Amino acid sequence: MGLGFAERRACCLLRPPGSGQEGAGRDAPPELKGGSDMAVPQAYPLGPLHEPASALMEPQPCPQSLAEGFLEEELRLNAELSQLQFSEPVGLIYNPVEYAWEPHRSYVTHYCQGPKEVLFLGMNPGPFGMAQTGVPFGEVSVVRDWLGVVGPVLTPPQEHPKRPVLGLECPHSEWAQRHSRRATC
DSSP states (O other), X not given: XXXXXXXXXXXXXXXXXXXXXXXXXXXXXXXXXXXXXXXXXTTSOOSOTTSOHHHHTSOOOOOOOHHHHHHHHHHHHHHXXXXXXXXXXXXXXXXXXXXXXXXXXXXXXXXXXXXXXXXXXXXXXXXXXXXXXXXXXXXXXXXXXXXXXXXXXXXXXXXXXXXXXXXXXXXOOOHHHHHHHHHHO
C-alpha cells in the first residue's frame, strides 16, 4: 500500500479521522499518540540495543496485520468518497464507518484474521443493520449477541427523524437479514 513510517509507526490501531487519536494505538508510548508525524523519540528506540545509535533512529516499518491494512484502505476510500457531492433528492447520508467506528473496528479486528473464501460486499447499509451497528449485514441482535461486538455508536451529523441511530440498543430488526439467515441455516 506504499505506507510511510509516519502512517505505520507503533503498529497502530486505527482511530477514526478527526478524533484526535489518529496514528498510534493504545499501547504506544505517549509521545507517539495524537497523529503527529514526529520521529521516534530516543527514549523508545527501535531495534536491539547493540545497534549503532544512527540505525536506531532509522524508520523501521512494523508488520501490519490484515485487519489493520483493511481498515487503513477502508479509511482511505472513505475519505475519497466523502468528497462526492449529491443533489436533490438526496438529503441525508449515513456513514456508519464514521459514527459507528468502534464496533466496526472491533468487528474487523476480530474477524478479519487471515484469508477468507467468501467476501460479502454491500453498498447501502440497511436502517436496522449496518446503519445501527457499523458491521456489514449486521442486524443488531446478531452483532451484539452472537458476534459479541461492542462499542459506542455516535449520532451521525444529520439523522432522519424516522431513522434514528440507536446503535446496539436498537429494538428493530432488519427483515431481509433475518430472512436470509433462516434460508441458509
